[in-house]
Amino acid sequence: MIMLAHQNITYLTMNKEYIKDIPNWEKQYLATDPQVTVREKELLKGDPIRSNEGMVYGRMYRKWKEERIKQSLNE
16 A cells, blocks of 8 residues: 555656656657658658648657657656
């Protein structure tokens, strides 16, 4: 039970740090030098997203989010 409470506190702390980074996630993701296409780089730099590109954008966000959470838990 104590371990569960500790995990929840860690999770809540991590969420606060993670939420602060969301507005700049595209820049942070590009800084990790991901293997992305030219169009994906354009999307991350602010080009309008076409209707068929939403899932591509979401996939990049998911990857950034997973890495950011792992980083937060290791800090």
